Amino acid sequence: MATDFKSIPLIDISPLLAKWDDLNMAEDEGVAEVVSKLDQACREAGFFYVKGHGIPDSLIKEVRNVTRRFFHLPYEEKIKIKLSAATGYRGYQRIGENITKGIPDMHEAIDCYREMKQGMYGAFSKPLEESNQWPINPPNFKQLMEEYINLCTDLSRKIMRGIALALSGSADECEGERAGDPFWVFRIIGYPGVSCANGEDTPTNDIGCGAHTDYGLLTLVNQDDDITALQVRNLSGEWISAPPIPGTFVCNIGDMLKILSNGLYESTLHRVTNNSPKYRVCVAYFYEVNLSTQQCSLFLFFNFCLSFSGPLSMFLFREQPNFDAAIEPLDICIQRTGGTKKFEGAVYGKHLVSKVQTNFVM
Numbered sequence: 001m002a003t004d005f006k007s008i009p010l011i012d013i014s015p016l017l018a019k020w021d022d023l024n025m026a027e028d029e030g031v032a033e034v035v036s037k038l039d040q041a042c043r044e045a046g047f048f049y050v051k052g053h054g055i056p057d058s059l060i061k062e063v064r065n066v067t068r069r070f071f072h073l074p075y076e077e078k079i080k081i082k083l084s085a086a087t088g089y090r091g092y093q094r095i096g097e098n099i100t101k102g103i104p105d106m107h108e109a110i111d112c113y114r115e116m117k118q119g120m121y122g123a124f125s126k127p128l129e130e131s132n133q134w135p136i137n138p139p140n141f142k143q144l145m146e147e148y149i150n151l152c153t154d155l156s157r158k159i160m161r162g163i164a165l166a167l168s169g170s171a172d173e174c175e176g177e178r179a180g181d182p183f184w185v186f187r188i189i190g191y192p193g194v195s196c197a198n199g200e201d202t203p204t205n206d207i208g209c210g211a212h213t214d215y216g217l218l219t220l221v222n223q224d225d226d227i228t229a230l231q232v233r234n235l236s237g238e239w240i241s242a243p244p245i246p247g248t249f250v251c252n253i254g255d256m257l258k259i260l261s262n263g264l265y266e267s268t269l270h271r272v273t274n275n276s277p278k279y280r281v282c283v284a285y286f287y288e289v290n291l292s293t294q295q296c297s298l299f300l301f302f303n304f305c306l307s308f309s310g311p312l313s314m315f316l317f318r319e320q321p322n323f324d325a326a327i328e329p330l331d332i333c334i335q336r337t338g339g340t341k342k343f344e345g346a347v348y349g350k351h352l353v354s355k356v357q358t359n360f361v362m
């Protein structure tokens with residue numbers, strides 16, 4: 001975010017999706033136009049809406065509907081999948097358990113993370129190495145969300161190809177050899193509506209989620225289409241609303257893309273306040289990292305050799321997400337920003353674990 005933007009741009013990405021896997025995509029006029037809009041949006045706001053994304057509207061709505069049904073269940077039902085350090089920070093957290101900059105957030109949520117094989121990355125990934133906890137009620141919850149997550153993963157990868165071109169890299173600049181198996185985070189969130197406390201006329205103004213930046217590359221927000229609650233901070237510190245635009249996702253840049261782009265793009269601060277009397281649902285998919293490391297290539301090699309020793313080893317050595325990717329500013333971006341690295345590299349998984357471990361009071 002480098003400007004005093006007053007609204008958030010809307011981009012129709014269908015030309016990019018039509019050519020995303022075409023080696024000459026950058027020469028296509030339609031793609032070039034999308035790329036230039038992405039570049040402008042990422043520089044100016046770090047936020048943009050996308051339409052023409054190809055994910056069926058019926059699925060997007062159904063994801064919010066089952067979410068609403070879950071949060072309306074009695075508390076005893078919801079804590080059956082309660083999040084704790086012992087569950088790898090996966091599962092349900094009640095209102096006020098997530099904290100941002102020391103202040104409890106007025107939201108409840110289910111947190112999910114791409115699952116990882118135990119012991120894969122050494123000690124640092126241990127805190128997150130458990131399985132997701134899905135509600136058994138509504139019964140189709142897990143299946144529906146997994147289908148949705150897969151579509152969001154594909155879509156994010158394609159948008160990231162456009163962003164890689166916008167950074168004047170190659171389309172797959174932000175991917176490793178093992179692209180296609182990225183690490184993701186998924187948050188299913190509910191924000192209670194405000195009520196007028198003690199008969200006062202003005203509703204209490206509770207912060208649904210305090211000002212923060214997202215941790216990875218790109219976020220896709222699926223928000224209720226009748227409540228304006230998400231706000232994005234511009235350069236002079238004004239909070240600009242991101243009202244719902246039916247049929248779109250709100251997309252924003254996370255900390256890993258800020259590092260990769262050497263600050264050309266920034267992860268913009270945003271927050272949520274639900275001042276409406278209605279309960280608000282939001283389902284956020286976070287496309288976190290998709291760059292492989294040296295370690296990963298070695299692992300791939302072993303995996304390749306072992307794949308000849310039968311189906312069992314194929315199963316044991318199935319692909320793992322690149323949770324341990326070391327993120328450094330890309331050379332092309334260093335050149336474009338005056339030749340010096342503005343950020344030290346970060347190991348993605350360490351960044352995530354340090355955030356998650358300080359996000360809860362329970």
Ligand SMILES: N=C(N)NCCCC[C@H](N)C(=O)O
Pocket residue numbers: 098099100101185187209212213214215216286355359
């Ligand atoms: N995985 C992501 N990006 N989650 C965003 C949650 C932001 C709130 C959190 N308490 C914080 O302070 O970061």
Ligand SMILES: O=C(O)CCC(=O)C(=O)O
Pocket residue numbers: 187189209214221223229230270272282284
């Ligand atoms: O509720 C929203 O609109 C956004 C939530 C968000 O920013 C987050 O979970 O990181």
Ligand SMILES: [Fe+2]
Pocket residue numbers: 212213214270
């Ligand atoms: Fe966020």
